[in-house]
Amino acid sequence: MNLGVDDPMELISEYYPQFYTKMVPQQGEAKPRRRRRKKSKGEDGGGGGGGFKKRKLSEQQVSMLELSFGNEHKLESERKDRLASELGLDPRQVAVWFQNRRARWKSKKLEEQYSKLKMEHDSTVLEKCRLETEVLKLKEQLCDAEKDIQRLLERCTDGVSSNSPSTSFSVEAMDPVPPPFLGEFGMDGIENIFHFSGNNYVNQGLEWVNLYI
DNA sequence: CGGCGCTAATCC
DNA sequence: GGATTAGCGCCG
Numbered sequence: 001m002n003l004g005v006d007d008p009m010e011l012i013s014e015y016y017p018q019f020y021t022k023m024v025p026q027q028g029e030a031k032p033r034r035r036r037r038k039k040s041k042g043e044d045g046g047g048g049g050g051g052f053k054k055r056k057l058s059e060q061q062v063s064m065l066e067l068s069f070g071n072e073h074k075l076e077s078e079r080k081d082r083l084a085s086e087l088g089l090d091p092r093q094v095a096v097w098f099q100n101r102r103a104r105w106k107s108k109k110l111e112e113q114y115s116k117l118k119m120e121h122d123s124t125v126l127e128k129c130r131l132e133t134e135v136l137k138l139k140e141q142l143c144d145a146e147k148d149i150q151r152l153l154e155r156c157t158d159g160v161s162s163n164s165p166s167t168s169f170s171v172e173a174m175d176p177v178p179p180p181f182l183g184e185f186g187m188d189g190i191e192n193i194f195h196f197s198g199n200n201y202v203n204q205g206l207e208w209v210n211l212y213i
Numbered sequence: 214c215g216g217c218g219c220t221a222a223t224c225c
Numbered sequence: 226g227g228a229t230t231a232g233c234g235c236c237g
Contacts, residue, residue: 096231103217
């Protein structure tokens with residue numbers, strides 16, 4: 001977002017860097033002092049003493065580096081050396097600054113990805129919930145339709161001789177026990193139901209169920 | 214070599 | 226206490 005630079009002087013510094021940075025003496029004075037004590041390993045003798053103050057880069061230096069980073073996150077050694085001399089820094093400092101900056105950029109991007117993923121997840125959970133209630137609703141409709149069918153069948157078979165084999169046709173077609181692969185949705189005899197009721201809404205509404213079976 | 218991860222040290 | 230600067234070790 002912020003390509004940075006609210007101060008026009010910093011833009012000028014892009015074109016006259018050596019001039020500009022000369023006016024900004026390193027606030028701690030003291031030339032870049034590396035070699036810092038850390039846990040064990042390779043303590044090269046020499047002057048390795050104690051009082052290293054950590055010099056902070058000046059605002060101008062940082063904004064120049066930011067500008068440069070905005071153009072290109074990688075730092076080829078030519079650019080490194082040029083930047084270093086323009087800013088009056090050790091090339092190593094420039095390299096370190098870019099490394100740290102890349103690390104910050106990466107973790108920021110990671111965080112953005114995370115929150116984006118989280119939002120997607122949340123809305124997916126919401127959608128799942130919505131679909132589950134829809135399933136419930138449709139199951140209820142299905143149940144009602146089955147009851148209607150049952151009632152109509154009973155009405156049909158009432159006045160007719162009960163031991164005629166021809167009367168059992170639809171009752172058997174309406175097997176009330178769902179086949180195992182349809183179990184959860186109880187879609188037994190579903191074609192018969194649709195033919196019978198001609199309920200287009202239910203028909204369309206259940207189309208998606210086919211995706212699950 | 215330079216990059217990166219990890220981490221200490223330091224600044225604010 | 227988070228941000229910044231830097232050292233160290235490892236990898237390609």
